[in-house]
Amino acid sequence: MTERRQPAGLERLRADYEAAKARLAEIGFTCEGSLIERYTSCKNPNCRCQDPDQRHGPYWQISWKQNGKTVSKILPADDAALYQEWIANRRALEAILDQMRDISRHAAQQLLAGRGRPLHGPQRPRRRTA
């Protein structure tokens, strides 16, 4: 096989790809869904929560999509920090994966351009909906 001179951009793409893989290796446990901080009022007309600034809470609620429907659950207060960490990890994971797809697409375009051919396939990486 003959050595083909690679465009400088390809070296950079390889380095970025390796850096993304290294960040991927650091990701801890992940969790689907998203957290919402909620404040509520109760039914007691004499309760302080009737004042909008003194409602009960915060309560942490996790929501996720299941079979096309949004499901929500209130979390025990001392579990919220765990979910927060796992969800942040998942978002970081998805961001890295998106970046790796993006780098791959650019690299593939360059490699195929060297053969005078276009890259076939979607022009944008698939975006997932949270």
Ligand SMILES: [Zn+2]
């Ligand atoms: Zn109340």
